[in-house]
Amino acid sequence: MDINNSQEHVDLIREVFSYNRRFQNALFVLKIDSQIIDHPYFSLLVKDLALLHQNGIKIIIVPGAKDRINEILNRYEIPYHSENGIRISTEESINFIKMAAFDVSNKVMTLLSGSNIPSVIGSWVKARALGVVNGTDYQHTGRVDKIRTDAVETLLNEGHIPIFPCIGWNSNGDPYNISSDELAGMIARKMEASKLFFLSAEDVLTEKSINLPKEISTSDEGRLSKLSISQAEQFISMNSDNPLTGKISMAVEACRAGVDRVHILDGRIEGVVLQEIFSNLGIGTMIYSNIYERIRPMKRQDISSVLSLMKPFINQKILVPRDRNELENTLDDYVVYAMDGIIHGCGGLHLYKDGKAEIAGIAVDNRFVHLKIGRKVVSYLLEIARELNLKEVFVLTTQTSDWFLNMGFTQGRLEDLPAEKREKYNKDRNSRIMIYRTE
């Protein structure tokens, strides 16, 4: 066996295991264009989704139905047209549109059943009319009003894959045709998905196919592999004619509303979802929200603010005492969470000789608790530990162990501490030792 090659395999297996742990119970929402559902590789894509599902990832599918709707309307000779890229769903056509939407959903359900994955097609979307816009009456074309997230959550917890046809109903039971891109974005936002995927039959974005904003770099093969929210906005303003611009706008909205990552993929590539997830630079274009945007290294001039942030917790003996001298000596270990120039949170990562590190001095201004600032600071520090290839991170805490447990730490023992720290362990303080394994 080729040794280099086997090392690559081992690395990949490690990555898969760690991914598994990181994304246990995470929710992925996939919008799949109808051309992809008709593509020869679609059954392979469903098998890949089944694999992710069997490994604890929750999945919601939103099948696009555009081509199927056109096909059915053509077959029954129902006239149709669009205004500003939006289909006008007439009284005459809406029942055929509904039929096409459910037909595509059915096809997805059938393939999932072939992989032994239970799925459910449902009516979880309350819709309202798009109405009359600039004099055009869009009739039975609607927008998402509400998603019955509780019902969907129950199904996900029971191991089902919910399939959302692009139809919603108002309180009178009138059906509306809704954009499945918009629907997928809304589901991802309302259900706090970790990832939203748009799979279409469009070529990936490359520097040759787009107007490339200046500061955006591409991958080695010239692909636009990732965009932060602000870069995506630049892209939109410079590429209004690109067929993927609408999806990128949806991606920006979703990221702004809390979805971590949106992946825009060419669904005609075999194994596209797995390749996007398990290769460093992916295979499509990822739009991401930077949850760490407000976190930066602590500067000398921040020390006074950080000390006053810590003071109430030091007084309550929740944090061990720290002074200016100590913070100056460990300046590089600390980060702060700052909003409009004001520091609301802080934390540090101290490195030890034997490849372990300690998270310490986590504090959030009492007026800003419950906003996940503390969690972001800890995740940021864990990310640094991962980048440094540190296997274990520990924290000593007297009153906050449940909070760390919630973030994946486990109870440790004195022996787990690096020798240097063990010797200094304060038996009177009797702190709990919490351990986080980065792999």
Ligand SMILES: CC(C)(COP(=O)(O)OP(=O)(O)OC[C@H]1O[C@@H](n2cnc3c(N)ncnc32)[C@H](O)[C@@H]1OP(=O)(O)O)[C@@H](O)C(=O)NCCC(=O)NCCS
């Ligand atoms: C603990 C602390 C960092 C949390 O900051 P935060 O920004 O509010 O954290 P998050 O928003 O990510 O988490 C808030 C959740 O943690 C819970 N929580 C807060 N303190 C907790 C504790 N001591 N034990 C268990 N859970 C706790 C909250 O009830 C809240 O739960 P909810 O989301 O279900 O409402 C902050 O309260 C703090 O500064 N505490 C004092 C200092 C401290 O304990 N530091 C850690 C020792 S190193």
